[in-house]
Amino acid sequence: MTDTDYDLVVIGGGSGGVRAARMAAARGARVALAEDDRMGGTCVIRGCVPKKLMVFASAYPELMAEARDYGWDVTSGPFDWTAFRTRLHAELDRLEGVYRRMLDGSGVTTFNARATLADPHTVALSTGETLRARHILVATGGHPVRPPLPNAEHGLVSDDLFHLETLPKTLLIVGGGFIACEFAGIMNGLGVKVTQYYRGAQILRGFDDEARGLVAEHMRADGIDLHTGTNLLEMEPVTGGLRVKATNGSQQVFEQVLFATGRTPNTAGIGLEQAGVRLGRRGEIQVDAYSQTAVPSIYAIGDVTDRVNLTPVAIREAMNFVQTVFGGEPTPTDHDQIPSAVFTQPELGSIGLTEEAARAQEPVEVYCTSFRPMRQAFIGGSKRVMMKLVVSIATRKVLGCHIVAPEAGEMIQLVGIAIKMGATKEDIDRVVAVHPTMSEELVTMRQPIRSE
Numbered sequence: 001m002t003d004t005d006y007d008l009v010v011i012g013g014g015s016g017g018v019r020a021a022r023m024a025a026a027r028g029a030r031v032a033l034a035e036d037d038r039m040g041g042t043c044v045i046r047g048c049v050p051k052k053l054m055v056f057a058s059a060y061p062e063l064m065a066e067a068r069d070y071g072w073d074v075t076s077g078p079f080d081w082t083a084f085r086t087r088l089h090a091e092l093d094r095l096e097g098v099y100r101r102m103l104d105g106s107g108v109t110t111f112n113a114r115a116t117l118a119d120p121h122t123v124a125l126s127t128g129e130t131l132r133a134r135h136i137l138v139a140t141g142g143h144p145v146r147p148p149l150p151n152a153e154h155g156l157v158s159d160d161l162f163h164l165e166t167l168p169k170t171l172l173i174v175g176g177g178f179i180a181c182e183f184a185g186i187m188n189g190l191g192v193k194v195t196q197y198y199r200g201a202q203i204l205r206g207f208d209d210e211a212r213g214l215v216a217e218h219m220r221a222d223g224i225d226l227h228t229g230t231n232l233l234e235m236e237p238v239t240g241g242l243r244v245k246a247t248n249g250s251q252q253v254f255e256q257v258l259f260a261t262g263r264t265p266n267t268a269g270i271g272l273e274q275a276g277v278r279l280g281r282r283g284e285i286q287v288d289a290y291s292q293t294a295v296p297s298i299y300a301i302g303d304v305t306d307r308v309n310l311t312p313v314a315i316r317e318a319m320n321f322v323q324t325v326f327g328g329e330p331t332p333t334d335h336d337q338i339p340s341a342v343f344t345q346p347e348l349g350s351i352g353l354t355e356e357a358a359r360a361q362e363p364v365e366v367y368c369t370s371f372r373p374m375r376q377a378f379i380g381g382s383k384r385v386m387m388k389l390v391v392s393i394a395t396r397k398v399l400g401c402h403i404v405a406p407e408a409g410e411m412i413q414l415v416g417i418a419i420k421m422g423a424t425k426e427d428i429d430r431v432v433a434v435h436p437t438m439s440e441e442l443v444t445m446r447q448p449i450r451s452e
């Protein structure tokens, strides 16, 4: 056993942990990072990155159909999942290598080992080594959960999707959140017959109602058999897949079932409570605005704290942690007005308050337009896009913006800058339109469609 002293020991090599380790090392701190799986975490290895590459792959059938309508002589063959998967994993290997090299290059000592807290300043590794640390940062992320249901272990979770031997012919997706809706679109685009059960009245709870409605409409128009107010009751393995009984009385066999029923923080079995760290009801580490836990030497960032579970938020929390602890400048993380995108087809981009939340807060004006963009109208397509601004009557500030459109993720990033700066409706109006684009509608909406 070795006893080694560090200024910082990071547990977890995902986006947040790696950023904190590198930034602290760049300030001259002696830093170690322990990760028992692949470097890069959920985002790089089994989340955002492979998901987005699958979104790209799944878009081609629609693009090819569109190309034909635009006059191209295009015939499409079948999708070669094995060829795509091989290329996907080669890309993930490359990115993992980049992460490892960045850590090595910044002088961080990495350990491929499982870490547990022995006390507020000591981390024990599965290799038998012990690391003494002035500060410990827990950045262990989360993992997908299956509902407590007999035979649930026969269902897939999102981690499994990138490793499938073959694509199923039929897939039932359970859930109505980010992962369920994104993979419904992906699998449907790749040629899988997708059925989706969501227990609530409308998918994407927490997003703007009109935007959710339009996304659901598009999903159904694309061929996804989406059932709201429906849940899975029982399932059992049978020849050819899983027989599923649903709350709507139906019985059906699906080749595979995907549980996209939420994620839970990775806090079990790492000695957190014994060290004095407080956990919340969902098993998340409780932290203050500086990401400090109940134990002064222990901090936590990212999904393990279950605040806003998005990669760029974990990275921001990492930077602020380093600034606070190693930069001598206490820097809280601002979790307000964070733009985000759901990569459905089309995408949903969102920042700030939904119309419903804003209306509950104060009197608002709602500017909203929904139209067939030029590219669709030309070929007689029916897909509409939507742009909405929710404006405070009292301050004229834009409280929220919601966009359903191709590339809405790109749009919301840019309009998000103005909104985060506190733009008023009149500031937006002063901008001249870029023509012809879809997003020009954001600066040309003159009359509120609702006001109260």
Ligand code: NDP
Pocket (backbone or CB within 6 Å): 147, 148, 174, 175, 176, 177, 178, 179, 180, 182, 198, 199, 200, 204, 205, 231, 260, 261, 262, 263, 308, 309, 310, 340, 341, 342, 343
């Ligand atoms: P979400 O919390 O978004 O969605 C979980 C879904 O499962 C909800 O529709 C929920 O229903 C439903 N559900 C939960 N328990 C059950 C149950 N027992 N039976 C049936 N349905 C159930 O989780 P996800 O796993 O989709 O994503 C996790 C997080 O990861 C997201 O919140 C997001 O922060 C992040 N993420 C971000 C992405 C992006 O930025 N594009 C992409 C993917 C993930 P109900 O609404 O009724 O609770």
